Amino acid sequence: MALKEDFETFCSNIQLDNRSDMEKSAGEIAKKLNKHYYGLAEDTSSHLYIVGSVGRQTAIKDSSDLDIIFDLPTSVYNRFNAYEKNGQSSLLQEVKQVMKERYSRTEVSGDGQVVVIEFTKYTVELVPGFKQSDNRFKYPDTHDGGKWKYTDPLSEQDECANCNDKSNGIYYDFCHIMRSWKNTIGFEFGGLLIDTLVYNHFEERDNYANCGYVDYLTILQKLFDYLKGKNKDQSYWYAVGSNQQISNSGSGAFVTKAKKAASKIADAISNKEDMNSVLREVLGTEFPAVAKAVAKLYETSSLCFHNTEQFIEKMLPVDIRYSLQLECRVTQDGWRDFFLREFVRDGGILRRNKSLDFFINNTNCPEPYSIYWKVRNVGRVAEEKDLIRGQIRCTNSTHQKEHTDFQGGHYVECYLVKNGVCVAKDRIDVPIGTV
Template structure:
């Protein structure tokens, strides 16, 4: 298969798989609220709006959030606007209590501006809103004593749909691709900001609007080049369709990640021997492996079949991956008679570890709220790992913030850590462990 075919396969494989299930949930929620607030007994679509990434159709496989707005009657607004105290909080509580009747065994909570419903594989964030004459929605904010704010998601949905048609599907394909990159590399990058910046990129580079899959590598390079050139200090961008402010909430971390990605692929082309491996490392295991020539495959099989077992596992095969939080891991390196070192510092100096070092991998920082499960993966790579039949690579739940190891043999090893909430991987981090032969 050609690289063009591989991009085609990848773009289809990462599409959102459970949209029908999400739409069913939205319909059941709408049915309950329509019955309560409008005396409609079985209406599943009226007054309900699917918004966010799912509404813009830019969500991908593994997406863990379904954003909804339910349009409540104006009489309900007047009732809670006239409250003494925090009427916004009282509104969230009332809506939550009504939905608890429909979902008595499901965890629900009011959280700032939304009612959260935690289903098994995704979370619904429902905004109880009031549609205004200009099409915007007024919604409650419980912070600082309570207030009403406005949001304008419908033009964002419409522009996303129309622009995808204008670009022959390229717009959403690259919105999906950037999400896959974010999930693989493990950093926060809001969905609306992704869609807005991809939208801006295609408007600034109109020659790419009508390209086919054979040009996707070139477009990906230029998209990373575009992202890495943005200003980390910029406070916000204007959202596609609505021109609402989309804030730079993570200090432009995505810009540094884009610089790294661009450096990885800038000199590669379709004929590069390792192109698929690089793209799998950037975009995830859904990107196809490169077919190995029969002669080379037979040689590899003859060398390693008797000794080598592929025990590697992938977090993507165990849980949906939707990175929503930051996670940083480091490693304390010790050996009797030697001063303690930190692996992050050794990597910055492009150093190598010696044999017989004790390694204490640990979670250095995360902004993910507990509770969550902690999984670790230790992967040995290189010729020695294959000869010793010790590549490891299993994804193991330990619920321990530390993972103890030691340096036994040379090779380009690595360790990954994953945080899993509500059966979704919401944070991941990786650190390389280069061991030399001293």
């Protein structure tokens, strides 16, 4: 199958697949709030706006959050604005109680600016707002004694749709592709920032108006080149459509990751490698493999080993929303301890008989969460020993202890799981030499 058709299949594979379920939940929320605040019975659509990535149509399969704004009556604003102290918090608590009447068996909480409703497969973040004459929304912020803020999601949706129209659908595809890349590699990269940077790049390139699937690899290269040229220390960007500030919440991790992705693709082209394998490594296993190449591998291999490797995306929804950093302390009797990342960065190769203590060095993921580990042995020796491992285990331990036993380019991955969704992941390579 040509790469053109593979990109088309990939873009279809990662489409948001539970929008109808999300819309049903949003309708039930609207129904309850319309009845409580407007006296409207059985109204499942008035005053409710689906926003965020789902509203901008840039969310993908396994998205774990649904952002909605409910437009409350002006009289409600007047009532809470008259409070002497933090009427914003009181408003949030009132809306939370209304939601708890509807979802008595579901976790409902108030969190700064939103009411959070924890469904099984995704989380709803409900913003009680007040629509203004310019289509912006005034909404409560309970921090620092309480204040009112403004947000403009409808203009963001309109400008994203406009860019998609001008690019004949390519813009949405690449917003989806960037999310799949982020989830595959495992780093924090906010949805609105993704959509904004893809939009800015498309604007510079006349929206790729005369392109199609046959050009997607070239577009992907140019987009990675664009991202790797950004300043990772930049404090904020201006959002598509609204021009509101988007903070650099991921510390510019996308810049370094884009450099690596661009290099992998360029090397694959120069060395005439199997591009599908490289794109699966960069963009995820939803990108098609080359069936003939896989068949040839098994035909020519004289080894017989059990393929025990598991993949987190086949076990759980993956929607990376937080950062996670692993480290590994390397010890051996008679030798000074050292940390693996710096050692590998300097070109070091581990030898046998060393003890490895992998641990979570840093994460901004709020507890509680479950901790999963994967240890994968790679190379001919692992196959000869029938010991490639690769199973994913929930240990809920912040540490995973191993030893250097035999040669190969091994690796360890860790995953943080909240409400059944993998929301953070990281990988650390473990190169082991022959002596």
